[in-house]
Amino acid sequence: MSISPSVQATPEARELSVIFNRADRIFRRIVTAGALTSLILLGLIGTFLFVRSAQIFNDRGLKFITGSNWTAGSGDGIIPDDFSIGPMLTGTILVSVIALVISMPLAIGGALFVEFYATPKVRRVLTTLLDLAAAIPSLIFGIWGVVFFSSYGERWSDLLNSRFGWLPFIKVQNEVFGRSPFVAGCVLASLITPIITSVSREVFSRTPRDLVDTCYALGGTRWGAIKTVVLPFGKSGVIGGAMLGLGRALGETVAVYLLLNIVFRYNFRILESEGGNIASLIALKFGEATEYELKALVAAGFVLFLLTLVVNMVAASIVERSTRRR
Amino acid sequence: MSQTVQTSVTSVDGEQGEPKVVRGLEAKNIHAWFGKHHVLKDVSLRFPERTVTGLIGPSGCGKSTFIRLLNRMHEFIPGAAMAGQVLQDGHDIYSPEVDAAAIRLKVGMVFQKPNPFPAMNIRENVLSGIKLAHLKVADHDAIVESCLTRAGLWKEVKDRLTATGGSLSGGQQQRLCIARSLAVEPSVLLMDEPCSALDPGSTLRIEETIKELVEKIAVVIVTHNMQQAARVSDFCAFFLADGGPGYLVEADATKKLFTNPSDTRTADYVQGKFG
Ligand SMILES: Nc1ncnc2c1ncn2[C@@H]1O[C@H](COP(=O)(O)OP(=O)(O)OP(=O)(O)O)[C@@H](O)[C@H]1O
Numbered sequence: 235m236s237i238s239p240s241v242q243a244t245p246e247a248r249e250l251s252v253i254f255n256r257a258d259r260i261f262r263r264i265v266t267a268g269a270l271t272s273l274i275l276l277g278l279i280g281t282f283l284f285v286r287s288a289q290i291f292n293d294r295g296l297k298f299i300t301g302s303n304w305t306a307g308s309g310d311g312i313i314p315d316d317f318s319i320g321p322m323l324t325g326t327i328l329v330s331v332i333a334l335v336i337s338m339p340l341a342i343g344g345a346l347f348v349e350f351y352a353t354p355k356v357r358r359v360l361t362t363l364l365d366l367a368a369a370i371p372s373l374i375f376g377i378w379g380v381v382f383f384s385s386y387g388e389r390w391s392d393l394l395n396s397r398f399g400w401l402p403f404i405k406v407q408n409e410v411f412g413r414s415p416f417v418a419g420c421v422l423a424s425l426i427t428p429i430i431t432s433v434s435r436e437v438f439s440r441t442p443r444d445l446v447d448t449c450y451a452l453g454g455t456r457w458g459a460i461k462t463v464v465l466p467f468g469k470s471g472v473i474g475g476a477m478l479g480l481g482r483a484l485g486e487t488v489a490v491y492l493l494l495n496i497v498f499r500y501n502f503r504i505l506e507s508e509g510g511n512i513a514s515l516i517a518l519k520f521g522e523a524t525e526y527e528l529k530a531l532v533a534a535g536f537v538l539f540l541l542t543l544v545v546n547m548v549a550a551s552i553v554e555r556s557t558r559r560r
Numbered sequence: 561m562s563q564t565v566q567t568s569v570t571s572v573d574g575e576q577g578e579p580k581v582v583r584g585l586e587a588k589n590i591h592a593w594f595g596k597h598h599v600l601k602d603v604s605l606r607f608p609e610r611t612v613t614g615l616i617g618p619s620g621c622g623k624s625t626f627i628r629l630l631n632r633m634h635e636f637i638p639g640a641a642m643a644g645q646v647l648q649d650g651h652d653i654y655s656p657e658v659d660a661a662a663i664r665l666k667v668g669m670v671f672q673k674p675n676p677f678p679a680m681n682i683r684e685n686v687l688s689g690i691k692l693a694h695l696k697v698a699d700h701d702a703i704v705e706s707c708l709t710r711a712g713l714w715k716e717v718k719d720r721l722t723a724t725g726g727s728l729s730g731g732q733q734q735r736l737c738i739a740r741s742l743a744v745e746p747s748v749l750l751m752d753e754p755c756s757a758l759d760p761g762s763t764l765r766i767e768e769t770i771k772e773l774v775e776k777i778a779v780v781i782v783t784h785n786m787q788q789a790a791r792v793s794d795f796c797a798f799f800l801a802d803g804g805p806g807y808l809v810e811a812d813a814t815k816k817l818f819t820n821p822s823d824t825r826t827a828d829y830v831q832g833k834f835g
């Protein structure tokens with residue numbers, strides 16, 4: 235009788251508390267600290283670079299990014315300082331993209347070979363070799379590029395030019411083919427291929443066995459299984475590996491420094507003997523820089539820092555989108 | 561080493577008068593090894609057309625190994641070797657000139673865990689085998705409908721063929737996998753514990769599906785569920801491995817094997833006394 239027609243409001247969602255036990259608490263603190271440290275470091279580096287170079291951005295504004303001169307002034311004001319990194323910025327992207335375009339098919343093909351076609355023994359050897367190759371310092375690649383590869387690079391450039399010279403980015407003004415973005419890109423490609431191959435192989439090997447088996451059980455070939463399950467499954471991992479490689483290529487200093495004529499002029503013709511990237515610019519000018527020029531170099535470093543950050547964020551979002559879809 | 565694939569004799573002799581071609585699938589004196597580990601010993605078994613054969617036996621006795629031998633999936637495992645013959649309509653599928661992929665097309669397989677291709681939708685999943693094997697078909701829609709119907713899934717999914725396979729329930733996913741196997745028109749379907757990851761309702765649905773499939777093809781099903789073996793199979797084979805390699809204890813009509821087996825170990829096993 236006493237049941238009143240209750241006019242209850244919908245209840246508030248209750249707050250749920252989680253109690254961690256001791257071991258969990260300690261572990262949580264350690265990993266949180268680890269994660270925070272890297273974040274803080276990143277923030278500190280960014281702040282440091284920015285503070286040190288703020289004057290440059292203040293003085294030169296957007297012209298620092300778009301201009302194509304790097305002239306140290308005479309100090310007495312007769313020849314003014316003129317620092318800008320346009321060609322180096324585009325050069326960084328150009329050389330890295332060339333490297334990535336060359337290395338991706340090699341890396342994916344290599345990873346598929348190691349994982350699906352090589353005999354177990356060959357696979358073991360190659361896997362070890364790949365991981366070793368990924369750790370070779372870039373200086374070695376630079377020297378190898380100068381001493382050994384450049385003559386091949388020139389020959390390939392010549393060939394490319396004679397076949398595809400009608401393409402605007404392949405056409406050259408003078409037919410001297412050494413020390414071009416293409417040659418530097420090739421050497422960078424050989425530098426980043428091992429790491430991309432290694433990462434790709436790792437993700438390919440994680441493909442669920444029964445999915446691959448299903449392809450075979452449906453009368454598929456190895457290649458069919460690769461196309462149907464291995465590549466879709468490994469896609470995001472391969473992109474991740476590519477970004478790792480791209481990151482290395484973007485910041486690569488020595489190899490580019492050794493292999494490219496650093497010229498302050500916008501150049502998008504990949505066979506032309508001129509180019510450069512930000513990292514090699516810094517290496518080139520750092521030794522005898524005036525105080526103001528040093529700030530400009532730090533500013534260049536800051537731009538490179540942002541570029542890498544953006545590339546990584548784009549990569550992360552690509553990876554996320556391609557994994558969410560399933 | 562005796563671990564080589566013997567291929568010399570087939571049961572089709574060119575002799576006039578009596579071509580002793582056995583229709584369906586037949587395993588003759590099968591042995592299997594993983595490296596040096598002998599896991600199957602001298603198993604001979606026939607799978608006539610339009611029958612369901614249940615393979616039962618305790619864990620580790622080599623049932624999975626055996627059915628993987630029937631469509632040449634065994635050889636994908638590193639170190640795996642076999643001896644004996646598997647005859648399909650009288651032809652040895654392990655002959656050197658035989659294309660293993662073509663055999664797998666004729667002898668399909670459904671796995672324990674439902675595993676639709678994650679990057680594909682329902683329709684694409686059904687058609688995946690056709691693409692993989694480069695088969696030419698005129699009417700894809702008709703295939704999708706007929707395979708899903710035979711697998712008992714059409715009514716449930718016909719309005720969402722473009723949803724991903726992962727959006728189905730486990731039982732539906734398994735029926736999708738069956739439909740996928742049917743699309744390439746196998747004459748034998750091997751099923752390795754197809755219901756062990758499913759609820760009783762879905763299990764019954766799959767069993768109904770099997771009974772319909774068998775009007776056209778042979779089905780070989782591995783199961784740990786005695787009631788299931790009794791319900792779906794026409795013939796049953798009991799495997800055992802007591803310490804050494806697995807072997808076939810007894811194979812007979814299911815009714816006989818469950819009510820009046822000739823081996824006491826079979827009787828003990830089907831009554832649940834061990835295993
Ligand atoms: N990939 C492999 N490598 C080595 N040995 C294996 C492999 N797969 C199976 N074996 C061995 O072969 C024997 C038979 O295994 P199998 O998987 O065929 O048994 P099963 O009857 O299917 O068992 P279950 O009922 O548990 O599925 C076991 O002793 C197992 O250890």
Ligand SMILES: [Mg+2]
Pocket residue numbers: 623624625752
């Ligand atoms: Mg098994």
